[in-house]
Amino acid sequence: MSRSNIFILMATIPLVFFQSVRGKDCVCDLKNSDPAFPEAKLTKVETTSAQCIETITSEKITELDRLLLGLQQRIKQLEETVVLLEKEDDKNLYAAVSFRIIELEFAEIQDLLNKLNKSTGDYHQLGAQTAVQLDDMKNTMVELEKFDSMQVIKKDRENKRVKRDLEQCKNELKATPQPPTVPPKRCGLGQIANVVGPRTYSLTVHSTSYTYGAWGRDANPAPGDENKYWLVVLTSSNVYGNYVKQFGTLSTLLLGIGATDTLISNSNPTTNTIQGPNMVMYANALYYNCYNTYSVCKFNMTTRAVSTVALPSDTGYNNKNPFGYFSTAYIYTDMDFATDESGVYVIYATTSNYGNVVISKIETSNPPVVGQTWKTTLYKLSASNTFMVCGVLYATRYVDKETEQIFYSYDTQTKEERYDLKINIKKMQTNFQSVNYDPRDNLLYVFSDAYILSYELNFQ
Numbered sequence: 301m302s303r304s305n306i307f308i309l310m311a312t313i314p315l316v317f318f319q320s321v322r323g324k325d326c327v328c329d330l331k332n333s334d335p336a337f338p339e340a341k342l343t344k345v346e347t348t349s350a351q352c353i354e355t356i357t358s359e360k361i362t363e364l365d366r367l368l369l370g371l372q373q374r375i376k377q378l379e380e381t382v383v384l385l386e387k388e389d390d391k392n393l394y395a396a397v398s399f400r401i402i403e404l405e406f407a408e409i410q411d412l413l414n415k416l417n418k419s420t421g422d423y424h425q426l427g428a429q430t431a432v433q434l435d436d437m438k439n440t441m442v443e444l445e446k447f448d449s450m451q452v453i454k455k456d457r458e459n460k461r462v463k464r465d466l467e468q469c470k471n472e473l474k475a476t477p478q479p480p481t482v483p484p485k486r487c488g489l490g491q492i493a494n495v496v497g498p499r500t501y502s503l504t505v506h507s508t509s510y511t512y513g514a515w516g517r518d519a520n521p522a523p524g525d526e527n528k529y530w531l532v533v534l535t536s537s538n539v540y541g542n543y544v545k546q547f548g549t550l551s552t553l554l555l556g557i558g559a560t561d562t563l564i565s566n567s568n569p570t571t572n573t574i575q576g577p578n579m580v581m582y583a584n585a586l587y588y589n590c591y592n593t594y595s596v597c598k599f600n601m602t603t604r605a606v607s608t609v610a611l612p613s614d615t616g617y618n619n620k621n622p623f624g625y626f627s628t629a630y631i632y633t634d635m636d637f638a639t640d641e642s643g644v645y646v647i648y649a650t651t652s653n654y655g656n657v658v659i660s661k662i663e664t665s666n667p668p669v670v671g672q673t674w675k676t677t678l679y680k681l682s683a684s685n686t687f688m689v690c691g692v693l694y695a696t697r698y699v700d701k702e703t704e705q706i707f708y709s710y711d712t713q714t715k716e717e718r719y720d721l722k723i724n725i726k727k728m729q730t731n732f733q734s735v736n737y738d739p740r741d742n743l744l745y746v747f748s749d750a751y752i753l754s755y756e757l758n759f760q
């Protein structure tokens with residue numbers, strides 16, 4: 301209840317007038333037939349509610365979510381390990397080595413459980429405290445409502461309920477309709493039916509310092525690297541990056557512990573540093589737009605050697621053909637990289653294709669080579685990002701602060717183009733700076749205003 305309501309309430313208390321004659325003067329006695337409005341009580345409720353809001357911040361809740369996610373991931377991994385070991389088991393029960401692996405995973409799970417136990421303990425206490433306060437406030441409010449003789453509050457509440465119903469109704473209308481017609485089946489996957497999530501939603505170790513970056517998994521990892529995650533943030537001007545962070549597991553990434561940093565170069569920016577957020581990791585090499593050129597850079601994570609290959613000389617770079625929406629451009633997103641079931645692609649725009657999107661396969665040899673190329677009619681600035689699944693390019697666009705939409709596809713096998721997809725993605729922050737698809741888990745890895753998110757793609 302706001303302060304202004306107090307005055308409404310006080311003004312609406314019924315008043316009774318008495319008239320009497322005392323000597324010559326006519327005097328009015330004003331007598332309030334209702335008890336006085338207990339303003340002090342209302343002030344107390346306001347203060348208590350402000351305190352409650354302060355103690356329960358969204359960060360605390362995010363922290364709990366993060367721990368739970370980490371735990372979920374570890375248990376899944378343990379399950380996988382056990383299944384794997386069972387398969388390998390040839391009559392002898394698990395070897396000592398295998399036990400050691402399980403032991404280590406248990407230790408990590410125990411560690412997470414302890415953290416979770418501590419957090420939930422804290423929350424429990426906080427929750428109990430808050431419950432008492434809430435109950436108190438509720439009672440006071442019921443008491444105060446008796447003063448609402450004009451039913452201002454009741455009507456206001458009803459208004460709010462109607463508004464909420466209306467909002468819900470609108471949302472239901474907005475819900476993703478089924479895309480028309482059926483495209484080809486590739487890699488055993490049908491067409492994208494919907495996008496579920498976010499499944500993970502977290503800040504990185506960099507917190508909110510940098511809003512441009514990318515993350516994901518190696519789409520074709522070396523044996524032993526299957527559970528690794530990589531993260532690159534553009535730490536200079538939101539444009540340039542000079543090192544790659546790697547984490548052993550999703551939980552360590554979400555908790556921000558145990559990262560390995562691999563440096564591309566000491567200064568930033570300089571020759572061969574990363575320019576723009578749209579990069580990918582494939583077979584232990586990072587593919588990205590290298591600094592101040594229209595070339596693709598391949599950074600060998602093991603040897604730290606960089607090899608390059610040039611795109612056509614009329615390729616847009618240095619912020620000439622970025623992604624965007626309305627009057628906004630995502631700076632230096634001239635080149636987007638994508639991995640799918642078949643390898644690495646680069647998505648860019650050329651002058652000879654009128655600023656429309658061009659797709660090139662990148663052969664991952666040493667040095668890399670530009671392979672088959674496709675020209676589309678999709679104007680690059682009209683898309684906010686792209687990714688590829690089974691040889692089909694998908695483009696997203698900005699709908700509003702809450703929704704991003706997959707609206708376009710280009711099939712590199714049939715050259716069929718479609719602008720009629722309407723597959724919505726629920727956002728937590730306003731902008732998607734990068735989107736990567738991992739063919740191993742069918743997840744989209746999104747970097748959004750300093751947050752990292754993953755979404756599940758469902759196929760028909």
Ligand SMILES: *[C@@H]1O[C@H](CO)[C@@H](O)[C@H](O)[C@H]1NC(C)=O
Pocket residue numbers: 413414417418421
């Ligand atoms: C959680 O913490 C409480 C008190 O700190 C302790 O008594 C309890 O055993 C813990 N539970 C687990 C599952 O670790």
Ligand SMILES: *[C@@H]1O[C@H](CO)[C@@H](O)[C@H](O)[C@H]1NC(C)=O
Pocket residue numbers: 582583584585600601602603665666
């Ligand atoms: C990285 O370099 C090493 C040594 O030259 C080579 O064996 C390996 O294949 C390279 N990795 C990639 C992804 O090219």
